Amino acid sequence: xxxxxxxxxxxxxxxxxxxxxxxxxxxxxxxxxxxxxxxxxxxxxxxxxxxxxxxxxxxxxxxxxxxxxxxxxxxxxxxxxxxxxxxxxxxxxxxxxxxxxxxxxxxxxxxxxxxxxxxxxxxxxxxxxxxxxxxxxxxxxxxxxxxxxxxxxxxxxxxxxxxxxxxxxxxxxxxxxxxxxxxxxxxxxxxxxxxxxxxxxxxxxxxxxxxxxxxxxxxxxxxxxxxxxxxxxxxxxxxxxxxxxxxxxxxxxxxxxxxxxxxxxxxxxxxxxxxxxxxxxxxxxxxxxxxxxxxxxxxxxxxxxxxxxxxxxxxxxxxxxxxxxxxxxxxxxxxxxxxxxxxxxxxxxxxxxxxxxxxxxxxxxxxxxxxxxxxxxxxxxxxxxxxxxxxxxxxxxxxxxxxxxxxxxxxxxxxxxxxxxxxxxxxxxxxxxxxxxxxxxxxxxxxxxxxxxxxxxxxxxxxxxxxxxxxxxxxxxxxxxxxxxxxxxxxxxxxxxxxxxxxxxxxxxx
Numbered sequence: 001x002x003x004x005x006x007x008x009x010x011x012x013x014x015x016x017x018x019x020x021x022x023x024x025x026x027x028x029x030x031x032x033x034x035x036x037x038x039x040x041x042x043x044x045x046x047x048x049x050x051x052x053x054x055x056x057x058x059x060x061x062x063x064x065x066x067x068x069x070x071x072x073x074x075x076x077x078x079x080x081x082x083x084x085x086x087x088x089x090x091x092x093x094x095x096x097x098x099x100x101x102x103x104x105x106x107x108x109x110x111x112x113x114x115x116x117x118x119x120x121x122x123x124x125x126x127x128x129x130x131x132x133x134x135x136x137x138x139x140x141x142x143x144x145x146x147x148x149x150x151x152x153x154x155x156x157x158x159x160x161x162x163x164x165x166x167x168x169x170x171x172x173x174x175x176x177x178x179x180x181x182x183x184x185x186x187x188x189x190x191x192x193x194x195x196x197x198x199x200x201x202x203x204x205x206x207x208x209x210x211x212x213x214x215x216x217x218x219x220x221x222x223x224x225x226x227x228x229x230x231x232x233x234x235x236x237x238x239x240x241x242x243x244x245x246x247x248x249x250x251x252x253x254x255x256x257x258x259x260x261x262x263x264x265x266x267x268x269x270x271x272x273x274x275x276x277x278x279x280x281x282x283x284x285x286x287x288x289x290x291x292x293x294x295x296x297x298x299x300x301x302x303x304x305x306x307x308x309x310x311x312x313x314x315x316x317x318x319x320x321x322x323x324x325x326x327x328x329x330x331x332x333x334x335x336x337x338x339x340x341x342x343x344x345x346x347x348x349x350x351x352x353x354x355x356x357x358x359x360x361x362x363x364x365x366x367x368x369x370x371x372x373x374x375x376x377x378x379x380x381x382x383x384x385x386x387x388x389x390x391x392x393x394x395x396x397x398x399x400x401x402x403x404x405x406x407x408x409x410x411x412x413x414x415x416x417x418x419x420x421x422x423x424x425x426x427x428x429x430x431x432x433x434x435x436x437x438x439x440x441x442x443x444x445x446x447x448x449x450x451x452x453x454x455x456x457x458x459x460x461x462x463x464x465x466x467x468x469x470x471x472x473x474x475x476x477x478x479x480x481x482x483x484x485x486x487x488x489x490x491x492x493x494x495x496x497x498x499x500x501x502x503x504x505x506x507x508x509x510x
Contacts, residue, residue, distance in 0.1 A: 020035065020098070020257075020258065020259065020260050020261065021035070023098065023261065024098075024099065024255060027097065027098075027099055027105075028492060028493030029099065029255075029349070029493065031255065032362050032367065033100070033178070033255045033256045033342075033362065033367055033368075033369075034177065034178055034179070034256060034366075034367040035255070035256055035257065035258055035260075036177075036178055036179045036182065036256060037178055037179075037182045037253060037256045037257045037258065038182075038257070038258055038263070039257070039258070039259065039262075039263035039266065039267065040186060040189075041182035041183075041185055041186055041257070042250050042253060042254075042257045042260070042263045042264055042266075042267035043189075043250065043263075043266065043267035043270045043271055044182070044185035044186050044188060044189045044267075044335075045181070045182075045185045045249045045250060045253055045267070045335045045338065045339065046246065046247040046248075046249045046250040046267050046268055046271035046272075047185075047188070047189055047192070047270075047271040047274060047275060048185045048188040048189070048192070048249075048331050048332050048334075048335035049130070049134075049245075049246030049247065049249045049271075049332060049335045049336050049339060050243060050244060050245070050246055050247060050271055050272070050275040051134070051188075051192065051243075051275075051328060051329065051331070051332035051335075052192065052196065052243060052275055052278050052279035052282050053192055053195055053196065053282070053324070053325050053328035053329065053332075054134055054137055054138070054243075054325075054328060054329040054332040054333075055239070055242055055243025055244075055279075056239070056243055056279050056282050056283055056286075057137075057141070057282075057303075057305045057325055057329075058133075058137030058140065058141070058303075058329075058394075058398075059238065059239040059242055059243070059398060060072075060239070060283075060286065060304055060305045061297065061303065061304035061305075062236075062238065062239060063075075063236055063239040064221065064223070064293070064296065064297050064304055065221065065222070065223030065224060065297060066222075066223070066224055066232055066235050066236035066238070066239075066456070067220060067221065067222070067232050067233045067235075067236030068219050068220050068221025068222075068236075069211075069215060069216050069217070069218075069219045069221070069287045070217060070218050070219055070220050071220065071232075071233050071236035071237070072236070072239060072240075072283055072287065073216060073217055073280070073283055073284060073287065074217070075233070075236055075237045075239065075240050076239075076240045076276075076279055076280055076283055077280060078237075078240075079237055079240035079241050079244060080240065080244060080272070080275075080276035080279070080280075082440070082441075082444040083241070083244040083272055083276075083444075084269070084272050084273060084276065085437050085440045085441045085444065086409050086410070086413070086441040086444060086445065087247055087268050087269050087271075087272040088269055088430060088433075088437050088441075089413040089416075089430070089434070089437050089438040089441040090103075090247075090248065090251070090268060090409055090412070090413060090441075091264075091265035091266070091268040091269050091428060092265065092416070092425065092426075092428065092429050092430050092434060093106050093110075093412045093413065093416050094106070094250070094251045094254065094264050094265050094268060094426075095261050095262065095264070095265040095425065095426030095427060095428035095429065096261075096423070096424060096425055096426040097109060097426075098251070098254035098255070098257075098260040098261050098264050098426070099251075099254060099255060099346065100252055100253070100254065100255045100256075100342045100343070100345060100346035100349075101120070101343070101346035101347065101349075101350065101492070102123070102248055102251035102252045102254070102343070102346070103119050103120070103123045103248060103251070103408045103409065103411070103412055104116045104117070104119040104120030104123055104346075104347065104352075104408075105346070105492055106119075106412035106415075106416075107119035107120075107411045107412045107415055108491075108492045109492065110412060110415035110416055110418075110419050110423065111411075111415040111418075113487075113490065113491055113492075114483075115411060115415060116492060117352065117479065117483055117487075117490065118411075118476070118479060119408050119411045119412065120343075120347050120352055120408075121352075121475055121476070121478075121479035122404050122405070122407050122408040122411075122475070122476075123248070123343060123404070123405060123408035124340075124343055124344070124347060124404075125400065125404030125405075125471065125472070125475045126245070126400070126401050126402070126403075126404030126405020126406070126408060127246075127336070127339060127340035127343050127376075127404075127405065128340055128376060128379045128380050128383060129380075129383055129397060129398075129400035129401035129404055129405075129471075130245065130246055130336050130340070130401040130405065131167075131170075131333065131336050131337055131340055131376060131377065131379075131380035132380040132381075132383040132384040132397050132400075132401075133242070133394070133397045133398045133400075133401050134329065134332050134333040134336050135163055135166045135167055135170065135329075135333040135380065135384075136159075136163050136384050136387060136394060136397065137329060137394070138163075138166050138326060138329035138330055138332075138333055139159050139160070139162040139163035139166055140154070140159060140302060140303055140394070141303055141306070141322060141325055141326050141329060142162050142166075142326055143158065143159050143162060143301075143302065143303075144301040144302060144303040144306040144322060145306075145319065145322045145323065145326060147300070147301050147302075147306075148301065148306065148310065148315055148318055148319050148322065149319055154302055156387060156388050156389070157388065159387070160384070160387060160388055163381075163384060163387075164381060166330065166333060167333075167377040167380060167381055168377070169330070169334075170330075170333050170334045170337045170377060171337065171373050171374060171376075171377045173334050173337075174334065174337050174338055174341060174368065174373045175363075175366065175368060175370055175373060176366060176368075177366035177367065177368050178253070178256045178338070178367070178368065181334070181335070181338045184331060184334060184335075185331070185335055187331070188328070188331035188332070188335065191324075191327060191328055191331060192278065192328050192331075193278060195324040195325070195327075195328055196278050196281060196282045196285075198321070198324060199282065199285065199286075199309075199321050199324065199325075200281055200282060200284075200285030202312075202313055202317060202321065203285045203286065203288065203289035203308075203309075203312055203313070204285060204288070204289075206312060206313050206317065207289055207291070207311075207312040207313075209291065210288045210289060211287065211288050211289075211290055215287075216284060216287045216288055220233075221293075223297070224456065224457055224458060225457055225458030225459065226458045231454075234451050234454075235451065235454065235456050237448070237451065238398065238402065238451075238452060238456075240279075241402050241406070241448050241452070242398045242401060242402050243275070243279060244272065244275065244276075245401060245402060245405050245406065246336060246339065246405070247268050247271050247272055248268070248339070248405070248408075248409065249335060249336070249338070249339035250263075250264045250265075250267035250268045250271065251264050251268065252338075252339045252340075252342040252343055252346075253338065253339065253342060255342075256342075261426045261427050261428065262426075262427050262428050265426070265428035266428065286305060286308055289308055289311075289312045290308055290311075291308070291311035291312060292311060295307060295311070296308055296311075305325070306318060306322055309321045309322065337373065337376055337377060340376040340380075341369055341372040341373040341375075341376045342369065342372070344359050344369070344372035344375055344376055345359065345360055345362070345369035345372040347359075348360035348372065350490055350491060350492050350493075351486060351489040351490045351491070352486065352490045354482070356489075358371050359371050359372050359375055360372070383397060383400065383471070384397055386467065390464070397468075400468045400471045400472070402448065402452045402468075403449055403452045403453055403468055403469070403472050404471075404472065404475070406445050406448055406449055407445060407449050409441075409445060410441060410442050410445035410446070413438050413441050413442055414438075414442050416434075416438065417434075417435060417438045417439065417442070452466075452468060453466070453468065453469040453472070454466065
């Protein structure tokens with residue numbers, strides 16, 4: 001007696017899993033990337049990009065002044081729940097459209113070419129902002145490590161040079177191919193989990209004094225200059241929301257993942273909930289170990305978590321823990337370069353970028369989009385340039401990541417909800433939970449997009465303004481202008497090699 005596997009439930013039977021290469025051709029693309037990544041590797045890249053040892057640590061100082069311990073801990077718990085809804089809804093659409101283009105391809109298929117176009121530009125802005133934020137954060141921590149070890153005094157100029165060196169390292173690592181990227185990401189998972197355990201364990205055991213639970217979970221601190229505590233708490237959610245981004249990496253690497261229609265969807269969801277737990281443990285461990293709140297905020301190292309480690313563990317212990325964090329951040333930045341370069345490759349493949357013919361080239365030897373890798377790190381360097389003269393530029397760079405990539409998550413989810421029964425689920429689906437989870441995700445994204453366009457300090461000056469909204473406006477303006485130049489050449493194909501595609505190409509419509 002045969003059994004039919006319902007299309008609205010994830011299938012674990014290998015005999016009903018799709019032929020991913022045939023599926024990709026049906027979606028319109030000839031496979032050119034190497035499908036050498038497994039399910040764990042796909043999960044690992046999103047987990048590495050989320051990277052609690054990067055996001056939580058680099059924005060911890062921001063959180064100390066924007067609401068303090070209470071907002072950091074409860075904000076993490078609440079934001080994580082909403083982000084899980086976003087991830088679940090996005091995973092469902094990813095299962096139906098497992099391509100490197102990911103979000104913009106989904107939006108194009110479900111809503112049309114303009115939806116795909118603007119989603120792609122938002123996604124690209126967020127991914128490039130993420131590279132800048134991650135690698136600049138790693139540069140800050142490297143400067144703090146050099147300060148503890150050799151008395152090096154970090155300056156904006158020296159930090160930027162370290163940042164450029166890290167970008168170069170990540171570009172070179174990505175040029176070796178997706179197999180190396182996958183191996184590094186797999187190591188990254190265990191490094192992050194072990195790193196959180198070691199740091200929190202040391203902070204729990206070594207110091208003689210710890211903060212009370214009342215302080216950790218209820219202490220509210222306002223160092224923003226704004227009087228309204230609700231506004232301050234809302235701004236303080238940036239720490240959690242910034243960290244919980246980049247999980248679309250699993251979708252962007254789907255053309256290089258075996259059984260991507262299921263593995264990429266699972267990778268997104270698993271990366272979020274594992275990070276949710278690990279991040280809460282890390283934030284709690286750091287906050288319980290604060291010895292001097294004012295001294296932590298105004299630390300000479302320039303990195304408040306480094307001061308917590310120094311006060312609690314001494315110079316030797318702090319130096320060792322910083323090395324753990326820096327290596328984790330390097331893993332994170334490398335994974336983000338991989339995801340961003342695949343987005344550049346896919347967007348160029350559909351003729352959406354200036355000089356698309358250059359950026360979509362793939363190395364015959366490594367099957368890696370080499371020019372796309374260099375464009376990704378080069379654009380990230382440009383995005384971080386304001387850090388040379390602005391003391392608040394780093395939090396603005398992180399906000400660019402959030403307000404660029406977060407709306408791009410919601411657009412395909414919204415279009416999937418509007419499509420209703422016209423949407424054909426992939427082998428991984430939410431079933432009857434699709435609509436409530438999807439609408440929750442869209443509502444949350446609308447809220448945080450507004451929040452992180454708002455100024456973070458008062459009074460607002462040219463030095464502390466949130467220029468993320470300016471970056472968003474510039475990208476949308478450029479996307480609109482470029483639309484009129486490229487609209488006849490841009491477009492996602494129907495099926496690879498189909499008569500319809502060939503006719504549309506001949507007419508210059510896609």
